[in-house]
Amino acid sequence: MADCELLKGCLFFNDQMAKMPAVADMMKNAYCRGDNTKCARYMVYQKLGRTAVPADLPPNDVGRAVKLISGEPAV
Ligand code: SF4
Numbered sequence: 001m002a003d004c005e006l007l008k009g010c011l012f013f014n015d016q017m018a019k020m021p022a023v024a025d026m027m028k029n030a031y032c033r034g035d036n037t038k039c040a041r042y043m044v045y046q047k048l049g050r051t052a053v054p055a056d057l058p059p060n061d062v063g064r065a066v067k068l069i070s071g072e073p074a075v
Pocket residue numbers: 004005006007008010012028031032033035036039040041042045059
C-alpha cells in the first residue's frame with residue numbers, strides 16, 4: 001500500500017511523537033504505510049480539510065474524529 005500523502009508534513013509525527021519513536025513507528029506502519037482510511041487524522045482531513053486537524057489528534061482516536069466531523073465539541 002502506498003504511503004499516506006500527508007506523511008511528510010503530518011504534524012502528529014513531526015511533533016507529538018518525537019519522544020516516542022518506537023510507538024510512532026508502530027502507528028506509521030499501521031496507518032501511514034498501511035491503511036490511512038482508518039486514521040482519525042486522515043478522516044478529519046478528508047471531511048474538513050488539513051487546517052481542521054488538531055495537532056494532537058492521534059491516528060487511533062476515531063471517536064474524537066467522528067465528533068469533530070459531526071460538529072460536536074471534541075476535547
Ligand atoms: S497519521 Fe494519518 S494523516 Fe498523518 S500521515 Fe499517518 S495516516 Fe496520514
